[in-house]
Amino acid sequence: MIPIFSWILVYLLVFGFPPSITAQCRVPCRVSAFTPFLPSGVTIEKTYEVPGGSGLNGSYGEGAPLDLGHPTNATNLPHLCAVTVRVSLPNASSSYRFGLFLPPNCTWNSRFLTVGNYAQAGGINWADMGQGPHYGMATLSTDTGHNSVESDLSWGLNNPQALQDWGWRALKGSVEIGKALVEGYYGRRISYSYWSGCSTGGRQGLKQVQVAPDAFDGVLVGAPAWDTQHLFPWITRLAALNRPGTAGFLDNAGIELLRGAVQRQCVLERTEATRGRVADPFDGCALDWSRIRCPGDDPAQCLTDAQVSTAMSVYADYHSNATTGGRATFPGMPLGSEALWGPFLVGGPQVEFNEAYERYWLYNNASWSLADYDEGRVVADSERINPGNATADDFNVSRFRDGGGKILMYHGRADGIVPTGSSQAYYDRTVEAMGEVDDFFRLFHVPGMYHCWYTDTTVNAPWIMGGAGQAVRLQKDLNFGQGWSVPGFEGNGTYDALVALMDWVESKGAKPVEKVIATTYDGTRLKQRPLCKWPAKAQYKGAGDVYKADSWSCV
Numbered sequence: 344m345i346p347i348f349s350w351i352l353v354y355l356l357v358f359g360f361p362p363s364i365t366a367q368c369r370v371p372c373r374v375s376a377f378t379p380f381l382p383s384g385v386t387i388e389k390t391y392e393v394p395g396g397s398g399l400n401g402s403y404g405e406g407a408p409l410d411l412g413h414p415t416n417a418t419n420l421p422h423l424c425a426v427t428v429r430v431s432l433p434n435a436s437s438s439y440r441f442g443l444f445l446p447p448n449c450t451w452n453s454r455f456l457t458v459g460n461y462a463q464a465g466g467i468n469w470a471d472m473g474q475g476p477h478y479g480m481a482t483l484s485t486d487t488g489h490n491s492v493e494s495d496l497s498w499g500l501n502n503p504q505a506l507q508d509w510g511w512r513a514l515k516g517s518v519e520i521g522k523a524l525v526e527g528y529y530g531r532r533i534s535y536s537y538w539s540g541c542s543t544g545g546r547q548g549l550k551q552v553q554v555a556p557d558a559f560d561g562v563l564v565g566a567p568a569w570d571t572q573h574l575f576p577w578i579t580r581l582a583a584l585n586r587p588g589t590a591g592f593l594d595n596a597g598i599e600l601l602r603g604a605v606q607r608q609c610v611l612e613r614t615e616a617t618r619g620r621v622a623d624p625f626d627g628c629a630l631d632w633s634r635i636r637c638p639g640d641d642p643a644q645c646l647t648d649a650q651v652s653t654a655m656s657v658y659a660d661y662h663s664n665a666t667t668g669g670r671a672t673f674p675g676m677p678l679g680s681e682a683l684w685g686p687f688l689v690g691g692p693q694v695e696f697n698e699a700y701e702r703y704w705l706y707n708n709a710s711w712s713l714a715d716y717d718e719g720r721v722v723a724d725s726e727r728i729n730p731g732n733a734t735a736d737d738f739n740v741s742r743f744r745d746g747g748g749k750i751l752m753y754h755g756r757a758d759g760i761v762p763t764g765s766s767q768a769y770y771d772r773t774v775e776a777m778g779e780v781d782d783f784f785r786l787f788h789v790p791g792m793y794h795c796w797y798t799d800t801t802v803n804a805p806w807i808m809g810g811a812g813q814a815v816r817l818q819k820d821l822n823f824g825q826g827w828s829v830p831g832f833e834g835n836g837t838y839d840a841l842v843a844l845m846d847w848v849e850s851k852g853a854k855p856v857e858k859v860i861a862t863t864y865d866g867t868r869l870k871q872r873p874l875c876k877w878p879a880k881a882q883y884k885g886a887g888d889v890y891k892a893d894s895w896s897c898v
């Protein structure tokens with residue numbers, strides 16, 4: 344103890360203080376450091392020098408009520424300058440704020456990272472921004488032009504300009520202005536620009552690839568809610584399908600019963616039979632409904648015919664008569680996703696969420712309710728109006744590809760918020776629009792993962808891989824890890840998808856992402872398995888520890 348401490352003292356006396364606090368490394372964290380680079384309509388609202396470290400020293404954020412969408416602070420930050428920028432463009436009826444985390448000049452690696460938001464949240468996502476500076480990246484997040492919690496859509500009422508800002512415009516402007524401020528501040532160019540976002544964050548990344556192909560060199564896109572114009576009508580349709588008081592109503596207890604039955608049939612019984620040698624127990628699991636339908640395995644614990652029929656409709660792809668060409672309007676929920684069904688199917692504040700899209704975004708009519716729901720009309724109107732032009736369905740992204748851009752997309756196979764099929768549809772339609780895409784666009788399914796993070800404890804599938812928001816969830820919910828990257832494998836591209844994406848981009852395509860090893864902890868035991876590039880799947884080699892990644896190959 345004492346000798347180590349003495350050596351640190353000797354080091355400090357001989358070599359001076361660590362780089363983060365030496366004079367040549369310090370970049371002034373003052374408004375005046377940005378003034379020369381401010382375009383018109385742009386002001387610096389605040390600068391704050393974060394000392395870095397544990398506790399409050401390394402904590403930064405705005406909290407509620409200033410930041411309702413992302414009130415959580417980033418934690419464990421290294422030394423950096425936090426900046427809040429306000430953009431007001433009355434000529435374009437657009438206004439928004441964005442935040443920057445700027446590491447000291449001597450640790451900035453010339454890379455730029457922008458992180459996404461969730462659902463309809465308005466606010467700077469400081470927590471997820473915390474990831475970037477650990478890699479040495481200058482990092483940005485936009486508030487998308489409004490301040491609200493994730494489930495709120497009411498700010499869109501009679502406010503088409505705010506919807507455009509949320510849909511794509513605030514992010515496009517934030518990245519353009521943010522890049523100029525970063526380059527001015529450091530006095531050198533950004534070498535590479537990246538995106539990391541999940542859910543709405545995934546949509547935001549894809550949308551920028553379409554509207555601003557030069558914004559990013561690489562985008563890490565998780566479970567993208569890209570098809571806004573169909574996702575919202577599908578959510579309303581789930582609420583209409585599962586009305587309280589009807590025979591087929593599935594309440595939380597009914598959903599939990601279904602979840603248990605699916606876990607039992609697909610995971611426990613199959614896993615037992617195969618001794619954990621199946622990567623995705625839900626893949627190809629033929630549910631035996633007769634064991635769930637009353638009287639079922641247990642007459643005291645079963646679903647009625649009407650409830651089974653509701654459940655089957657939830658799993659099935661949704662075909663509205665308004666969507667032409669035989670395409671599904673929206674894919675159904677995958678097996679294993681049941682634990683996440685509550686918000687869209689059952690009561691509580693989410694009932695309002697289920698009507699809110701039509702009420703506040705589509706029809707601008709605060710009296711609209713489920714009683715006014717006409718399935719075919721809602722879908723047709725949503726396709727016609729596409730509020731905020733938020734849907735990212737301009738599949739020909741040849742300008743992005745030709746500029747060297749890369750897309751790494753991942754999606755949990757047990758996602759009950761944005762069904763996995765939605766990413767598959769995005770991938771397939773890009774192939775339809777562009778032909779071969781493997782040189783710049785790769786899709787990775789994550790067996791057993793829910794929406795963006797976590798897994799059912801029965802499956803306990805590896806899911807931690809540097810995806811957007813994952814490290815923050817681990818830190819916040821489980822007090823585990825450092826708030827960035829994969830705990831124990833920080834910054835290693837074999838395990839961290841963002842680093843793998845950087846290697847792919849910066850090798851000019853010479854080191855494409857073939858697989859990413861995902862991690863989880865079974866109690867205290869490390870469990871790892873490769874995530875394979877679609878359509879390959881992880882297959883057990885026939886020998887070796889099922890918890891070790893090299894016991895599996897991508898086939």
Ligand SMILES: *[C@@H]1O[C@H](CO)[C@@H](O)[C@H](O)[C@H]1NC(C)=O
Nearest residue numbers: 394395396397398399400401
């Ligand atoms: C925060 O920084 C101060 C000044 O360097 C230091 O005295 C204190 O111990 C730090 N707190 C924590 C929790 O690291």
Ligand SMILES: *[C@@H]1O[C@H](CO)[C@@H](O)[C@H](O)[C@H]1NC(C)=O
Nearest residue numbers: 399402403404405406416417
């Ligand atoms: C969040 O960070 C700010 C700025 O460092 C600090 O004032 C505030 O106390 C932090 N909030 C929490 C909950 O840690």
Ligand SMILES: *[C@@H]1O[C@H](CO)[C@@H](O)[C@H](O)[C@H]1NC(C)=O
Nearest residue numbers: 382383384432433434435436
């Ligand atoms: C609005 O003004 C800004 C700043 O002066 C300018 O960059 C932008 O092009 C203008 N936008 C429109 C739509 O006129």
Ligand SMILES: *[C@@H]1O[C@H](CO)[C@@H](O)[C@H](O)[C@H]1NC(C)=O
Nearest residue numbers: 367370448449528529530531
């Ligand atoms: C940052 O470091 C680079 C050299 O890496 C130097 O050219 C530049 O002037 C420095 N910028 C500032 C603001 O000190």
Ligand SMILES: *[C@@H]1O[C@H](CO)[C@@H](O)[C@H](O)[C@H]1NC(C)=O
Nearest residue numbers: 706708709710711712714715
């Ligand atoms: C708004 O919705 C209510 C309830 O359906 C309806 O009675 C009313 O006519 C609608 N208002 C407008 C302006 O469409």
Ligand SMILES: *[C@@H]1O[C@H](CO)[C@@H](O)[C@H](O)[C@H]1NC(C)=O
Nearest residue numbers: 663664665717718719720723
């Ligand atoms: C679809 O069904 C709705 C009723 O829900 C009907 O009003 C509409 O005309 C139908 N649209 C088409 C294209 O058939």
Ligand SMILES: *[C@@H]1O[C@H](CO)[C@@H](O)[C@H](O)[C@H]1NC(C)=O
Nearest residue numbers: 550553554732734735736737
């Ligand atoms: C809407 O967004 C798409 C890209 O997704 C873009 O091609 C189109 O020009 C935008 N439309 C308008 C009216 O801004």
Ligand SMILES: *[C@@H]1O[C@H](CO)[C@@H](O)[C@H](O)[C@H]1NC(C)=O
Nearest residue numbers: 739740741742775776777778
């Ligand atoms: C895709 O867009 C590019 C221009 O951005 C165009 O040259 C090309 O023809 C388009 N490809 C298809 C299949 O439409």
Ligand SMILES: *[C@@H]1O[C@H](CO)[C@@H](O)[C@H](O)[C@H]1NC(C)=O
Nearest residue numbers: 832833834835836837838860
């Ligand atoms: C990443 O992990 C792999 C496998 O554990 C190891 O071989 C490699 O050296 C690590 N790479 C870095 C940059 O640490």
